[in-house]
Amino acid sequence: MTALVPHVPALLIAVPLLGAFLAPIVGKLGRTTRNGFVALVLLVTAALAALLAVRFLGSNGSPILYVMGGPDGFAVPLPSGMATPIRIMFEIDAMNVFMVLITALVTLCAGLFSFRYLRDRSGGDLFYALFLLLTTAILGLEVTGDLFNFFVFLEITSIAACGLIGFQAWQKRAPEAAYKVMTMYTLAGIFVLLAIGLLYAEHGGLNMAYLASAIRGSVVDQVALTFLFVGLGMKAAAVPLHMWAPDAYGEAPAPVSAVLVVNSQASLYGLFRVMFTIYGGVANAVLLGWLIVALALVTIFVGVTVALLQNDLKRLIAYGALSQIGYMLLGVGVALVTIPTKPDFGFVALQGGIFHMINDAACIGLLFLTAGAAIRAAGTRDLNRMGGLAHTMRLTSVLFIVGALALAGIPPFNGFASKFLIYEGSFQLNPFLAVVAVLSSILLLAVFLKAFQAVFLGPRPEGASVGGEAPLGMLVPMVVLAAVVIGFGLFPGFFVERIVTPAARALWYGRDAYIHAVLGGF
Amino acid sequence: MNSDYRMSVVVRTITRLTYGLIIVFGFYVIMHGHLTPGGGFQGGAVVSSAFALLLVAFGSAGLKGRVNRHWFQTLEEVGAIFFLALGLFGIGTAFFFNLFANNPGVPFGQSVPFGPNSGAVSTAGTLPWMNWAVGLKVLTGLTSVVIAMLIGGRKEERE
């Protein structure tokens, strides 16, 4: 088995993909066999992700290179005497490892949760085929070093996500939400493909590192940057293009919503990779930074204010998730603006933005899973007709509160650790930013307390069905996510120093190492 | 379009005559992917167009005897797994390593001199296998999509 260790990056994609292809066939042997098989595939993928992280942290930070189909071993990207890489290759640096860890964690918990949550639904085999395809595509999105390959995986996430959003086809709103989301995803994919076509026409190559060294900032490069910015911004649900997000998160089954948040974060990673690495040498950081800071403020503000008006539990959490994307953008935007002048504060904001990714994935995932359990027990999503679930669902209500407080950035939980870094960084740039960020967090706390009171406390409305505590199969993944939320909150230093700082350093200072790993001496 | 809709006699007889030829041509395109323009995707699409032609000409009765829906779904998964397995065969050196090319012992292993030539079928290592895998996958996938939409549409009539 140890002979396969150097092939971990490729296996990280091949194993869940094989699982996705085999799921319907194994499904013919019965539901429990299939669930066991899917759980095994998810566990092996998480183990591969951990192995990749451990192996990477040992290799003094230079990016791992894995060339697909490389004839003489896998380390040779460039045939003799050539300046452009030929084959598709995975290029993994600290930022990629960080994103892979987030994906492995959330998809594992969501997958384990879905076994019990969807037990009495039809079409289980096909659901798990799509679920594993979505996992593979997100992992592929975060690991590949080839721009067109990035686009292909982006499209797989679009199609698999829409298949999953329209899973409850008998409901009135699910097919309509799936149709709307698919149109937005197609439009986003077209923008990305146009940009890739233009970059290929201009530089004749598709490898991210080669493009990073070849881009000179000509007219075509800037148009391609705009298209990439719009396309990936649409997929990451930044505000002007966020119309699809509440429908997608609201209508999809609960475990799928948790994975969709990670899908948006993967596109956000794509946006950072494009801005920092590919256009790192060319784009003038300050203008782009202010643009992102403005986008971030609007995202935070719209996300929180509209969340106040929602009376559908899942859409309320969806808008909460939307505003958290704003915090990540704020951290990175502030970093782009301040690092040229005050590097230490800028780097703190960058670390905050990146650390907030894993924190947000954990708390939003926890909130969506607990909301799913609550909705399953109450039989309705409308806040006015739910109530008094805490009497029977003690642990679920506690977990909901943990997720809500973490999301609002209350001290003992992980949300506080990353938001504090963002506040600190943005305060240096302009106090107004920090004020808006803090106010929005408080507003978000109010929103979630209102939701908690409506769903869990208060008298049980007479007509409501008597929902018992969530079954064990659903509680275990929730507790795992809660442990991550609390663990990251109590010892932030340990995690920041081990996985977040290398990721931030790789993203900001690691551009030359990224290019050098592929192009060697050129 | 209700399901027992049938086209005119002319269309039905021509379809009965030509759908076999279309299928054979489709497999030709799949098989010669590495020599002539074509390959798995294009050939699979040609063959599934033959099934679509049957569907249009004879309504759902056209595919009754010829195509088993569940078998096609499983065949698609088999094709996908075969394609992934071909990628994994070369895992010793690297994922997707073409280990069959240029070693004469293996079928499709012959090497090819540089420059224009008349093209020998038994060349290009894993490419012909991959063409077959993808061709099977596209053929069964597209047909089951067309059938699913037909059945989806018909169910809509009953409600």
Place this chain on the structure above:
Amino acid sequence: MSLGNLPFIASAMLVILGIYTLLFKRNLVKLVVGGSLIETGVNLFLVTFGYRTAGVAPIYTYAPAAKRMVLPTPQALTLTSIVIGMATTALLLSFAIHVYRHHGTLDARKVKELKG
């Protein structure tokens, strides 16, 4: 006889027409038609990038000798893009059928069940 960039502008116009239908049309099936119009425009865009004047298809079987060959990579990319276009259209149409079954209409304005 250099055409300058006319073919690129022609395929760009195709994409612009597709975007126009996607933004301003209301019927769900027309949106799908707009989507595939854009896909075709982008595929044409990709393929025209790879053309070499008086170039021949990059296939050596019975290839005419001493002729420059067209760039093969855009054609490989276009193959992938065509299948993606087919996949998105198939999914969009199947959800359009479901929306029609629930709401009885294909007009996006009346289907506006989801707010915001």
Place this chain on the structure above:
Amino acid sequence: MKKVLFFVSFLLFASLLLLAAASVHPFGEPTETAMDDYFIANSQREIAANNACTAIVFDYRGFDTLGEATVLYAAVVGVLVAFRTLRKEER
């Protein structure tokens, strides 16, 4: 209000695209072709395939085609999920 916003963004997008289409390399004379020349020159030697395009699709960039087959598989499963036979209580 939404119509105006859509129209402005549409015009912006159209002008950007035409600007890019006009300023790319002239039709027929691609400027950077190092990668493609390598494919044309070496597809027969390395992969023994006469068709350079298929050599790229299935070997040089075979991983894209694996993604491609997955896209097709996802679409087929998506359509089958949409039109599966539902259980009674799910009507």
